[in-house]
Amino acid sequence: MPGAWRLGLLRGALEVRTFFRQREQAVFTFAFPIVLLVLFASVFGDDAKPGGVTAAQLYVPAMIAAGIMSTSFQSLGVSIAVERESKQLRRLQGTPMPPAAYFFGKIWLVLVTGALETAALLAVGSHLYDVDLPSGAGDWFAFGWIFVLGLTSCTLLGIAISSVPKSAQSASSVVTLPFQVLQFISGVYIVITSLSDWMLGIAALFPLKWMVQGLRGVFLPESARVLEPAGSTEFGMVALVLGAWCIGGLVLCLLTFRWKSNDGR
Secondary structure, three states: OOOHHHHHHHHHHHHHHHHHHOHHHHHHHHHHHHHHHHHHHHHHOOOEEOOOEEHHHHHHHHHHHHHHHHHHHHHHHHHHHHHHHOOHHHHHHOOOOOHHHHHHHHHHHHHHHHHHHHHHHHHHHHHHOOOOOOOOHHHHHHHHHHHHHHHHHHHHHHHHHOOOOOOHHHHHHHHHHHHHHHHHHOOOOOOHHHOOHHHHHHHOOOHHHHHHHHHHHHHOOHHHHHHOOOOOOOHHHHHHHHHHHHHHHHHHHHHHOOOOOOOOO
16 A cells, blocks of 8 residues: 555645635635735725834734634634534545545645645735735745744644534534634734733734734834834744644644544444
């Protein structure tokens, strides 16, 4: 038998083809963060913030981070719960395919959709809202590890939370609610300087806030550091928290993931 990596690559190609065949889902996945970016930037775009940046420029890295979490945490949390209830997971478990190949396939799907979502938001942000792309190797490196750690941690959390819904019908609500709450308290919808300390304290426990903060440090000028709660981007803390969630998410997956639905079928 081919190894799990090769089968995972083939499984990933199948996942990607299946995703794009569902045109409504694909369009919604890619268009939703872009539409929100345009709406928020249109409403608040002219509001100047300390550090010489506009609200529109602040929304670009925020929506990129939200797009990463949407294509990983939200997408996997719902889709795996649906596959479990429809017994697709149980049928896959009964095949000779190594279980790891299934998860590798999901990772490839998330990697492709997350990269395309990020590229689309970068194009909109740089052309419409004058957000500068990273100019040096160091900035691109920072963007790369934030993207990889953020995508990995949110992917693992998406797999873990897929075991929480009791049915496929409730999966969307169970997964979407914490995602929406985190967007409000992590500086995605509301500018970080407008949030209270207790909200920031809760948000600091989860990866989204740190993805947003790290991406602000990559795409915004150094003068914008005055907007950060600590007065700096804290790249070290960003890496620490996202890395910790990668480990914690893996542990949660190992402890909670199940192939069968709650009724045991």
